[in-house]
Amino acid sequence: MNRRSSIDADGKDLPRSIGGRITDQLRVEILRGDFAPGARVSIKVLSERFNVSLSPLREALTRLGSEGLLSSDEQRGFWIAPVSASDHAEVTRLRISFERMALQEAILKGGIEWETRVMAALYRMNRIDRSIGGAEAKEAWETAHRTFHVELLAACDMPLLLQFVALLHGLSDRYRRIFLASNPPDKSSALEHERIADFAVSRRNEEAVDLLGKHIERTGNAVRKKLMATKQTIDVSNDK
Amino acid sequence: MNRRSSIDADGKDLPRSIGGRITDQLRVEILRGDFAPGARVSIKVLSERFNVSLSPLREALTRLGSEGLLSSDEQRGFWIAPVSASDHAEVTRLRISFERMALQEAILKGGIEWETRVMAALYRMNRIDRSIGGAEAKEAWETAHRTFHVELLAACDMPLLLQFVALLHGLSDRYRRIFLASNPPDKSSALEHERIADFAVSRRNEEAVDLLGKHIERTGNAVRKKLMATKQTIDVSNDK
DNA sequence: TTATTGCAAAAAATCGATTTGATAGTCAAT
DNA sequence: ATTGACTATCAAATCGATTTTTTGCAATAA
Numbered sequence: 001m002n003r004r005s006s007i008d009a010d011g012k013d014l015p016r017s018i019g020g021r022i023t024d025q026l027r028v029e030i031l032r033g034d035f036a037p038g039a040r041v042s043i044k045v046l047s048e049r050f051n052v053s054l055s056p057l058r059e060a061l062t063r064l065g066s067e068g069l070l071s072s073d074e075q076r077g078f079w080i081a082p083v084s085a086s087d088h089a090e091v092t093r094l095r096i097s098f099e100r101m102a103l104q105e106a107i108l109k110g111g112i113e114w115e116t117r118v119m120a121a122l123y124r125m126n127r128i129d130r131s132i133g134g135a136e137a138k139e140a141w142e143t144a145h146r147t148f149h150v151e152l153l154a155a156c157d158m159p160l161l162l163q164f165v166a167l168l169h170g171l172s173d174r175y176r177r178i179f180l181a182s183n184p185p186d187k188s189s190a191l192e193h194e195r196i197a198d199f200a201v202s203r204r205n206e207e208a209v210d211l212l213g214k215h216i217e218r219t220g221n222a223v224r225k226k227l228m229a230t231k232q233t234i235d236v237s238n239d240k
Numbered sequence: 241m242n243r244r245s246s247i248d249a250d251g252k253d254l255p256r257s258i259g260g261r262i263t264d265q266l267r268v269e270i271l272r273g274d275f276a277p278g279a280r281v282s283i284k285v286l287s288e289r290f291n292v293s294l295s296p297l298r299e300a301l302t303r304l305g306s307e308g309l310l311s312s313d314e315q316r317g318f319w320i321a322p323v324s325a326s327d328h329a330e331v332t333r334l335r336i337s338f339e340r341m342a343l344q345e346a347i348l349k350g351g352i353e354w355e356t357r358v359m360a361a362l363y364r365m366n367r368i369d370r371s372i373g374g375a376e377a378k379e380a381w382e383t384a385h386r387t388f389h390v391e392l393l394a395a396c397d398m399p400l401l402l403q404f405v406a407l408l409h410g411l412s413d414r415y416r417r418i419f420l421a422s423n424p425p426d427k428s429s430a431l432e433h434e435r436i437a438d439f440a441v442s443r444r445n446e447e448a449v450d451l452l453g454k455h456i457e458r459t460g461n462a463v464r465k466k467l468m469a470t471k472q473t474i475d476v477s478n479d480k
Numbered sequence: 481t482t483a484t485t486g487c488a489a490a491a492a493a494t495c496g497a498t499t500t501g502a503t504a505g506t507c508a509a510t
Numbered sequence: 511a512t513t514g515a516c517t518a519t520c521a522a523a524t525c526g527a528t529t530t531t532t533t534g535c536a537a538t539a540a
Contacts, residue, residue: 016501017314017523043492053525055295058493062299066306068400074257075531077492090398101337158330160308164404256531257493283522293495298523315501317522483540492531499524510513 019056023063030069030080031170032139033178041070041078068171081171085227088175092220095168096213102153102161103212107205110155115201121148122197131185146173148193152200152212176219179226189219259296263303270309270320271410272379273418281310281318308411321411325467328415332460335408336453342393342401343452347445350395355441361388362437371425386413388433392440392452416459419466429459 026046029035047057061078064070072078106114125148130141146169153165192215199208266286269275287297301318304310312318346354365388370381386409393405432455439448 019523020314044490054493055298055524058295059298059302059523062302063306066303074260075492077532087400090400094398094401094404097337097341158334160327160330160408161334164334168400259493284520294523295494299493315522481540483538485538486536488533488535490531490533492529494529495527497525497527499522501520501522503520504518506515506517508513508515510511 017056018052019059022050022052022056023060025050026060026064027067027069027170030064031174031177033174033181035080037080037083037178039080041080043077067167069174083175083178083227085224087171088220088223088227091168091171091175092216092224095165095172095220096216098161098165098168099149099153099216100209100213102156102158102165103200103209104205105156105158106153107155107200107203107208109157110200114151114155117151117154118148118197118201121151122193124148125193126190142173142177148197152197172216172220175223175227179223179230183222183226186219186222189215192218257296258292259299262290262292262296263300265290266300266304267307267309267410270304271414271417273414273421275320277320277323277418279320281320283317307407309414323415323418323467325464327411328460328463328467331408331411331415332456332464335405335412335460336456338401338405338408339389339393339456340449340453342396342398342405343440343449344445345396345398346393347395347440347443347448349397350440354391354395357391357394358388358437358441361391362433364388365433366430382413382417388437392437412456412460415463415467419463419470423462423466426459426462429455432458 035041041061043054043057043061047054050057061070061072065072065078069081070078071081121144125141125144128137128141128144130138149169150162150166153162156162192211196208196211196215199211275281281301283294283297283301287294290297301310301312305312305318309321310318311321361384365381365384368377368381368384370378389409390402390406393402396402432451436448436451436455439451
């Protein structure tokens with residue numbers, strides 16, 4: 001084991017190549033809502049900003065394109081993926097279907113190890129109060145929240161499904177962060193997380209799965225309301 | 241409309257950039273089974289073979305990586321995605337779930353346009369006898385087969401879901417072509433295609449969806465049998 | 481005015497060279 | 511013989527320059 005990668009808390013290798021680092025960095029920024037949907041992404045501008053050459057940058061953009069965070073046309077470059085009510089509806093619907101399937105499996109296959117990690121992730125997330133504190137508290141909560149959802153499904157032992165779930169989760173998060181940014185933290189959401197975790201570890205499959213579905217749907221509806229309201233005012237620029 | 245791209249029969253733009261062309265070319269070759277699962281992919285060798293430089297080639301490999309056709313580690317390059325019984329099982333299971341959902345929707349939303357295209361694709365596929373003729377007849381059937389499955393679900397109006405379905409279909413096809421290459425064309429499969437199409441256009445939702453599921457499962461089982469048998473002999477090289 | 485063509489500027493895509501990192505093989509020390 | 515450090519070699523990753531394509535603008539014709 002003479003890999004020179006830095007290792008994070010979970011023991012997973014962190015990307016060390018420029019391409020990998022930039023991919024991660026840009027992903028965070030897009031999900032955070034730093035770029036307007038539909039906005040052109042200039043390769044040269046970014047390469048100057050990050051002080052890297054075109055090749056690793058193009059690779060990063062290609063990857064983010066595959067994740068649905070960017071759109072692209074050949075010879076015409078990349079732009080931030082547009083937002084739309086129909087896209088959001090599909091993301092939400094697929095999340096419900098996929099995550100239900102994954103949770104069902106995770107409950108069947110998970111053991112004490114899994115239970116422990118779920119409860120740990122739940123605790124960590126609840127420990128962070130994102131209503132006080134600045135941007136970094138917010139980021140910390142986002143990370144903990146993502147980790148909770150990941151750990152909840154991790155035991156399902158279906159790597160492809162988890163990959164799809166992660167991708168959809170990213171897309172979904174972007175909508176939530178864009179349109180619910182101004183809203184206060186959601187109390188009932190916190191409660192739902194607790195109950196989902198409880199149902200899951202006590203193997204009450206149906207209740208866990210149903211509540212997870214409801215949880216996704218409820219958040220989705222809140223976003224949809226805002227999205228519809230916003231749509232009237234600022235119609236999102238959509239090149240295509 | 242001063243796009244200089246060539247246009248195919250369906251009016252869609254074909255990729256003209258080197259990166260795009262190479263991506264498509266390599267995808268075909270991998271799905272066709274030209275490379276052994278687990279085989280190292282040398283960037284330099286490929287760049288010499290295609291007479292292109294590293295940049296567009298790396299981009300192509302990155303894309304195919306996102307599609308699950310290649311695996312990669314940073315600083316250690318790319319290799320053809322390994323095959324395994326568990327991976328194949330997951331692909332099959334997800335295909336059943338996703339394609340059922342898509343077909344259900346397509347039947348609800350599709351109109352005469354859709355019906356026509358489905359029946360047309362069915363006809364074209366049946367018109368090709370892949371038991372006679374050489375490799376190009378085989379390729380033609382593969383294309384027609386893929387087109388049939390695409391048209392069948394196209395009306396569902398869920399672009400993300402269709403993207404996932406296409407990805408899984410690619411992975412699934414690879415298994416079929418690797419492990420069922422020696423088998424004679426499957427008679428009952430042809431019959432199933434007919435019946436699925438009939439059920440679909442006559443809006444017999446449940447029957448159509450169930451049969452599609454069975455169709456995928458049956459083909460999957462045939463592959464699984466071969467895969468298990470082969471596993472004993474040639475244990476697949478798996479770097480990781 | 482509206483449409484069309486030609487041209488210059490800008491941006492995307494690609495190239496070939498260079499740098500950085502991984503790996504296998506050798507040799508010395510235990 | 512086995513381990514560990516060192517080095518030569520090979521491959522991946524990155525760079526900066528060059529080529530190709532798109533795009534915005536202006537001039538001209540309908």
